[in-house]
Amino acid sequence: MYPKTFDDLIYEFQKLPGVGAKTAERYAFTVLGWSDEEISELAETLVNLKKKVKKCTRCGNLTEDELCEFCKNSNRNQNIICVVQNPKDISVIESMQQYNGVYHVLDGLINTQKGVLPDQLNIMTLLNRVNERTEEVILALDPTVEGETTALYISKLLEGKCRVSRLAHGIPVGSHLDYTDAMTLLKAFEGRKSS
Amino acid sequence: MYPKTFDDLIYEFQKLPGVGAKTAERYAFTVLGWSDEEISELAETLVNLKKKVKKCTRCGNLTEDELCEFCKNSNRNQNIICVVQNPKDISVIESMQQYNGVYHVLDGLINTQKGVLPDQLNIMTLLNRVNERTEEVILALDPTVEGETTALYISKLLEGKCRVSRLAHGIPVGSHLDYTDAMTLLKAFEGRKSS
Numbered sequence: 341m342y343p344k345t346f347d348d349l350i351y352e353f354q355k356l357p358g359v360g361a362k363t364a365e366r367y368a369f370t371v372l373g374w375s376d377e378e379i380s381e382l383a384e385t386l387v388n389l390k391k392k393v394k395k396c397t398r399c400g401n402l403t404e405d406e407l408c409e410f411c412k413n414s415n416r417n418q419n420i421i422c423v424v425q426n427p428k429d430i431s432v433i434e435s436m437q438q439y440n441g442v443y444h445v446l447d448g449l450i451n452t453q454k455g456v457l458p459d460q461l462n463i464m465t466l467l468n469r470v471n472e473r474t475e476e477v478i479l480a481l482d483p484t485v486e487g488e489t490t491a492l493y494i495s496k497l498l499e500g501k502c503r504v505s506r507l508a509h510g511i512p513v514g515s516h517l518d519y520t521d522a523m524t525l526l527k528a529f530e531g532r533k534s535s
Numbered sequence: 536m537y538p539k540t541f542d543d544l545i546y547e548f549q550k551l552p553g554v555g556a557k558t559a560e561r562y563a564f565t566v567l568g569w570s571d572e573e574i575s576e577l578a579e580t581l582v583n584l585k586k587k588v589k590k591c592t593r594c595g596n597l598t599e600d601e602l603c604e605f606c607k608n609s610n611r612n613q614n615i616i617c618v619v620q621n622p623k624d625i626s627v628i629e630s631m632q633q634y635n636g637v638y639h640v641l642d643g644l645i646n647t648q649k650g651v652l653p654d655q656l657n658i659m660t661l662l663n664r665v666n667e668r669t670e671e672v673i674l675a676l677d678p679t680v681e682g683e684t685t686a687l688y689i690s691k692l693l694e695g696k697c698r699v700s701r702l703a704h705g706i707p708v709g710s711h712l713d714y715t716d717a718m719t720l721l722k723a724f725e726g727r728k729s730s
Contacts, residue, residue, distance in 0.1 A: 341626045343599040345580065345587045352577045355569075356562045367551045368584075369623065372597075374550075376585055382547045383578040385540065389563075390571055392540045402567075404538040428564065431536045 346372070398469065400445035400462045402427045410442045417441045422478045423466065423494065425449055425487070433480060441478070444469065449486035450493055458493055467497055474502040483509060541567070593664065595640035595657045597622045605637045612636045617673045618661065618689065620644055620682070628675060636673070639664065644681035645688055653688055662692055669697040678704060 342350070346368055353364035371379060395401070396408035399421075403409065410416055410430075420441030424430055430443050446461045470477065477498055481487035495504050509527030511520050520528070537545070541563055548559035566574060590596070591603035594616075598604065605611055605625075615636030619625055625638050641656045665672065672693055676682035686701055693699050704722030706715050715723070 341629055342622070343588050343597050345583045345599060346597055348580045349584055352580050355565075355573070355577075357565050358558075358561075363553075365623065366553075369621075370550075370552050371581065371584060372588065378550070379581050379585055382550075383581040385543045385547050386566065386574050386578045386581075388540045389544055389566060390574055393538050393567065402538050402541055404540060409536075426564075427537070428560065434536055 395445075398465075399443050400447055400465065401430060401443055408443075415440075417475075419473050419475045420478070421466070421469065421474065421476070422480050424480050425482060429480065441476075444477075446481075446490065449481065449484075450490045451486045452489075461490070463494065463497070466494070470498060470501050476503045476505060479504065479506050481506075590640075593660075594638050595642055595660065596625060596638055603638075610635075612670075614668050614670045615673065616661070616664065616669065616671070617675050619675050620677060624675065636671075639672075641676075641685065644676065644679075645685045646681045647684075656685070658689065658692070661689070665693060665696055671698045671700060674699065674701050676701075 341347075349368045349371065350361070350364045353359055353367045354361065356364075359367070371382075392404045393402055394404070396403045396406075396411055398407055398411045401408040401410065405412070411418075417440050421444050422433060422439060422441055423444045423446060424433070425446055425448065427445055430445070433439055433443075444462065444466045446463065446466075448456055448461050450456060450458055450461065466477075477494075479491040479494060481491050491506055498504050508531055509524060510531055511517065511524060511528050517525075536542075544563045544566065545556070545559045548554055548562045549556065551559075554562070566577075587599045588597055589599070591598045591601075591606055593602055593606045596603040596605065600607070606613075612635050616639050617628060617634060617636055618639045618641060619628070620641055620643065622640055625640070628634055628638075639657070639661045641658065641661075643651055643656050645651060645653055645656065661672075672689070674686045674689060676686050690699050703726055704719060705726055706712065706719060706723045712720075
């Protein structure tokens with residue numbers, strides 16, 4: 341129906357997550373209304389992405405340099421390492437504005453069903469990073485089967501080398517008791533504190 | 536938080552309609568996982584868009600040639616012209632697989648509040664197209680104030696030159712009477728047919 345290049349763009353946009361034919365069409369019409377400069381800005385940024393953005397050689401976070409902003413920041417405590425599944429989780433932790441350590445990005449979780457084994461993850465580099473100065477490794481992984489498996493696996497590997505901790509389970513702040521599932525409630529009971 | 540190029544891409548994606556920070560971030564991570572070929576495909580399509588896609592000199596529909604696929608198709612009745620607001624509406628009408636005439640794209644509707652006046656729309660070209668061979672001009676415009684105003688304006692202009700018709704109002708097929716608003720119901724009563 342549409343000219344080929346327009347159809348091509350609709351097809352390309354549909355490769356983005358959650359974008360169907362209707363949304364892709366809407367995006368394509370929006371882009372059609374852009375100026376030449378606006379379009380080439382997007383096109384150039386796309387091309388630059390793969391050229392410039394790479395992984396921090398120390399922690400696996402995204403960076404345009406050898407080391408990411410956390411690894412090269414001497415104001416951050418380089419001896420406390422927070423292990424996360426992907427770079428996205430770092431931005432969530434940073435939004436607390438409380439954590440002052442560094443990170444280690446696993447790039448996934450152990451998932452035997454999907455064939456993701458420990459050696460495909462960024463685990464050996466974590467092991468090599470941990471030394472006698474390391475104060476703590478905080479495992480900030482999803483509370484899912486895969487997250488728990490990965491956390492357990494890393495805990496075993498680091499046993500006796502440094503303190504390893506996990507994030508607390510409990511009732512989310514601002515939620516209601518009657519909306520809390522039994523497992524979360526159990527964890528909240530187990531982790532109760534004297535007030 | 537993210538490397539500059541990555542942040543740039545998130546910013547670019549947010550220019551698309553309905554895309555907020557979270558969705559843009561998700562798109563950027565998806566694109567980061569693409570191969571170099573996949574990324575340059577999208578980048579090239581974007582650049583090609585403005586270069587290749589233009590407006591049909593006769594009807595204003597999108598095309599990569601001088602005339603659009605409908606205007607140069609001798610199997611379509613060139614003497615029945617369906618007037619639409621934008622190229623998107625053509626694909627809806629084509630989905631009926633019933634209409635065999637050609638189109639005329641106004642590129643908007645008269646909207647005095649937003650300062651869209653008749654001379655900013657593709658109306659003069661419509662007037663120039665209509666001649667003694669023209670059998671009918673079908674106004675397929677939105678049933679809104681702007682659509683009605685534009686339809687009325689064009690009807691007046693074409694008065695005495697050819698048959699001008701409007702799409703029927705009524706109850707949508709598959710809907711329920713009790714969900715129909717009073718104005719639609721009134722139009723459905725007015726347009727009732729003997730069965």
